[in-house]
Amino acid sequence: MxxxxxxxxxxxxxxxxxxxxxxxxxxxxxxxxxxxxxxxxxxxxxxxxxxxxxxxxxxxxxxxxxxxxxxxxxxxxxxxxxxxxxxxxxxxxxxxxxxxxxxxxxxxxxxxxxPVSTTSVERVFFSMTFVKNKSRNKLGDKLLNYCLIPFIERDFFVQVSDDDIINRFQNMKSRRMILD
Incomplete structure (x- = not known):
């Protein structure tokens, strides 16, 4: 040959x-x-x-x-x-x-x-293997998206402190309690 x-x-x-x-x-x-x-x-x-x-x-x-x-x-x-x-x-x-x-x-x-767009799609699917492991296998699409975004865009999210996230979450939670 x-x-x-x-x-x-x-x-x-x-x-x-x-x-x-x-x-x-x-x-x-x-x-x-x-x-x-x-x-x-x-x-x-x-x-x-x-x-x-x-x-x-x-x-x-x-x-x-x-x-x-x-x-x-x-x-x-x-x-x-x-x-x-x-x-x-x-x-x-x-x-x-x-x-x-x-x-x-x-x-x-x-x-x-x-090649750039193909690589981006492959990166997302590769990231999904880390985010959606056996313990999280039953994640719905919405929750999976919420988990994937910080994982894929970790360079951006590294700049956000844990305290800011916790405070934001608590503020959202207290607003929901007021609305309910």
Missing amino acids: SVIDKQHQEFENRFDEKSAELLKCIACLSPINLFVYFDKKKLLELADFYPKEFSGVEKIGLGFQLDLFIKDMRNDPRFHHLKNIGEVLVKLIETNKHFSYLHVCLLFKLVLIL
Whole structure:
């Protein structure tokens, strides 16, 4: 089995079908070798992963912008030696071309924030294993949220003293007694 076959097999084992398709679509934005991997059809599929950002009309606009974008990038020497997606977006902004390609730039931004948002979600699920252990396994969603927020945002909550929390709780409790 060749090295490429082994890598392909590992790729298939590591990612489900939807994630693999997303990665293939993202690869079409690579600026390497004058955007040799550019594929308009795949990039329109990438927009399908973000239905709130790309309505039907905006997707049509994206299609037109992609046609102009690829011609422009291949003809502009300032974009010939870029190595990654981040460099493309920076260069688009530096050259003020981001105004001409608003939908394409949005696609770049969404791709660039994807690892951050994925990491944030994974962090929350990882935190849940600590908060929702066997002794707290019957927590309702509301109480679980109340427990998760301080755990996840502990950098902020470290600044709050225990006395402040106790006083706040006692004030809330006494107000409830008055209202009851």
